[in-house]
Amino acid sequence: MFSKLRQNYRLSNILIRIAFVLAYVLYSWQTWLASAQLVKMQFGSAMFLSDSMLVAIALTSSALVGVALMFLLPLFVNLFLNVSKFHNVPRAEFTLLVHLFFVLFYFVCGSLELFNLLTPLLINWGGRLFELLVSAGCVIWFYDVTSKLYFNDVTNPYYFRNLAIVYLACAFLFGVLL
Amino acid sequence: MKKFVLILLTALLISTCALSCVAFASEGDTQNATEQTPPSQGLAEFLQALCENSGSARREFIAEQFGSALREQGVPDTVVKRPATVQNGETLLYVCNIEAFLDNGDDSDDCIVIGAHYDSVGEGANDNASGVTAMYGVLQRLAAHVSDLPFDVLFVAFDGEEQGLVGSSVYVDSQIAAPVDDVHNGVSLDSVKVMFNIDSIALGQNLYLACENKSTDLADLICAQSSALREKPYGLGVYAGIDFYGYGYYEYVQNSDHTPFRVAGVPTAAIFSGSYNALGYVDDSGVQNTSDDTFANLGNDSLGKIATVADVITRSVTDENFYDVAQNARRQLVNLNGVYNGLWVSLAVAFVLILLVVFAWLYYRKLQKRAILGTAEVKTNSVFSKPAVEEIFTFQDASEQSKPSDDNADDIFTFKK
Numbered sequence: 001m002f003s004k005l006r007q008n009y010r011l012s013n014i015l016i017r018i019a020f021v022l023a024y025v026l027y028s029w030q031t032w033l034a035s036a037q038l039v040k041m042q043f044g045s046a047m048f049l050s051d052s053m054l055v056a057i058a059l060t061s062s063a064l065v066g067v068a069l070m071f072l073l074p075l076f077v078n079l080f081l082n083v084s085k086f087h088n089v090p091r092a093e094f095t096l097l098v099h100l101f102f103v104l105f106y107f108v109c110g111s112l113e114l115f116n117l118l119t120p121l122l123i124n125w126g127g128r129l130f131e132l133l134v135s136a137g138c139v140i141w142f143y144d145v146t147s148k149l150y151f152n153d154v155t156n157p158y159y160f161r162n163l164a165i166v167y168l169a170c171a172f173l174f175g176v177l178l
Numbered sequence: 179m180k181k182f183v184l185i186l187l188t189a190l191l192i193s194t195c196a197l198s199c200v201a202f203a204s205e206g207d208t209q210n211a212t213e214q215t216p217p218s219q220g221l222a223e224f225l226q227a228l229c230e231n232s233g234s235a236r237r238e239f240i241a242e243q244f245g246s247a248l249r250e251q252g253v254p255d256t257v258v259k260r261p262a263t264v265q266n267g268e269t270l271l272y273v274c275n276i277e278a279f280l281d282n283g284d285d286s287d288d289c290i291v292i293g294a295h296y297d298s299v300g301e302g303a304n305d306n307a308s309g310v311t312a313m314y315g316v317l318q319r320l321a322a323h324v325s326d327l328p329f330d331v332l333f334v335a336f337d338g339e340e341q342g343l344v345g346s347s348v349y350v351d352s353q354i355a356a357p358v359d360d361v362h363n364g365v366s367l368d369s370v371k372v373m374f375n376i377d378s379i380a381l382g383q384n385l386y387l388a389c390e391n392k393s394t395d396l397a398d399l400i401c402a403q404s405s406a407l408r409e410k411p412y413g414l415g416v417y418a419g420i421d422f423y424g425y426g427y428y429e430y431v432q433n434s435d436h437t438p439f440r441v442a443g444v445p446t447a448a449i450f451s452g453s454y455n456a457l458g459y460v461d462d463s464g465v466q467n468t469s470d471d472t473f474a475n476l477g478n479d480s481l482g483k484i485a486t487v488a489d490v491i492t493r494s495v496t497d498e499n500f501y502d503v504a505q506n507a508r509r510q511l512v513n514l515n516g517v518y519n520g521l522w523v524s525l526a527v528a529f530v531l532i533l534l535v536v537f538a539w540l541y542y543r544k545l546q547k548r549a550i551l552g553t554a555e556v557k558t559n560s561v562f563s564k565p566a567v568e569e570i571f572t573f574q575d576a577s578e579q580s581k582p583s584d585d586n587a588d589d590i591f592t593f594k595k
Contacts, residue, residue: 157545164538
């Protein structure tokens with residue numbers, strides 16, 4: 001799979017970035033739509049917004065934030081690689097795999113969140129536990145792929161430690177504190 | 179394996195989308211409230227007079243009418259006005275709920291509450307003179323039969339709903355704060371089996387009942403009384419996960435006087451009108467909280483809807499199964515309080531995180547050993563201790579080996595590959 005990705009690197013780059021934005025929209029559209037509804041309620045009759053306009057606003061906002069995240073992500077990846085002193089890792093390719101990690105995470109979580117349309121009972125428990133479990137699965141997959149591509153038995157422990165610290169810190173921050 | 183996971187994910191996505199579409203299609207359709215009860219005598223006059231009065235005049239009118247309805251049925255006039263002042267930021271709000279208590283005469287404290295708010299923006303014919311009128315209709319019918327009921331009935335016309343559920347919140351707070359033997363009319367929240375709330379029922383396209391966000395026996399019993407009333411669609415619309423009231427989720431329709439009761443753990447049955455689309459509840463009256471919400475702008479079927487609601491509540495309360503269902507209603511509440519949604523979820527997430535940390539640490543030690551020992555096989559899980567030499571080398575049994583040559587280490591032990 002990754003040899004094909006490397007062979008068609010430019011096409012893969014474009015496709016993965018598009019998939020990133022789409023997956024983010026699938027993941028976050030409900031939150032944006034609810035926010036748009038709250039804004040509409042806040043302004044009441046002073047602001048006329050039809051349902052289709054609300055949906056359009058929510059999808060556009062979601063896509064814009066997805067694009068912004070897509071450009072912000074390399075900054076965090078570079079920071080991680082610099083702090084960890086992984087200077088031998090090809091940054092562009094590694095960033096692309098990070099994008100792919102988020103595509104997988106957003107897609108699975110977004111699909112699971114569709115259950116919110118059927119029942120709201122999973123929102124609190126499901127929303128937080130699903131995301132944690134899915135992100136754990138995705139990060140294991142990401143580590144499995146990248147450790148084989150860029151690291152060996154000697155450098156792997158250091159890479160694993162740093163990746164685990166970053167992941168667990170983020171999981172604690174977003175899963176427990178926020 | 180990868181293909182299987184991919185197929186599984188795709189199937190999951192497609193099935194969820196399909197189910198969502200089915201839910202939208204089934205719940206988005208409109209319902210014709212054709213089977214309405216003919217309006218009973220006096221309700222139209224009551225509604226019109228209610229719309230013509232406002233403020234304290236409306237309050238006095240309701241108290242007077244409720245009192246006279248009780249007296250006409252030969253029941254003691256128990257109507258009381260309960261004024262209260264509430265500090266809302268820098269503003270001091272004055273509210274005055276009106277209560278009428280029907281005592282069934284037995285020693286039991288069991289009670290149901292039927293409520294509707296009488297304050298409004300402008301004339302408020304739909305929101306909520308219609309609800310008060312329906313409540314008046316129920317009071318007229320139940321007053322004569324209350325001794326047959328296994329519970330008392332408390333009617334409350336709430337004030338200050340439009341200012342943020344002030345009247346109902348004051349009522350619930352006062353009941354919680356009051357000593358058990360000093361609660362209003364002997365009604366404590368623990369003894370309230372069900373709270374009915376009637377709000378804006380005259381103009382919307384359909385009549386809906388909201389109990390919980392799932393089907394309950396109480397909802398089934400009430401909806402069985404009339405085909406003109408149906409349960410609100412479940413799981414329709416977008417849920418922001420914003421917990422305004424401690425339900426664990428937010429829904430526009432739940433913003434009425436039953437909410438403080440529901441948050442306090444009392445089973446509620448809210449009756450309202452409107453319609454639903456794919457995004458959730460829609461107030462289709464077009465005049466909500468505007469100066470156009472007048473008696474003149476009510477529809478031809480408005481009185482029919484009011485009479486239907488009064489009829490449904492009366493028949494539900496007098497249903498032979500109502501008491502058992504009401505007794506069980508608390509057990510069917512969706513348990514979405516702050517502890518369930520906040521603390522336990524955080525603890526569960528923290529527990530999973532701790533597991534992840536432990537596994538990550540164990541795996542990290544294993545990687546470290548592998549890094550030290552090259553590609554040697556790690557046979558032990560005791561990663562916290564230094565590996566014993568037997569874990570690295572496999573020794574040959576001395577009895578099986580021939581006499582070793584002097585300088586050949588391979589004759590004594592073999593290196594793990």
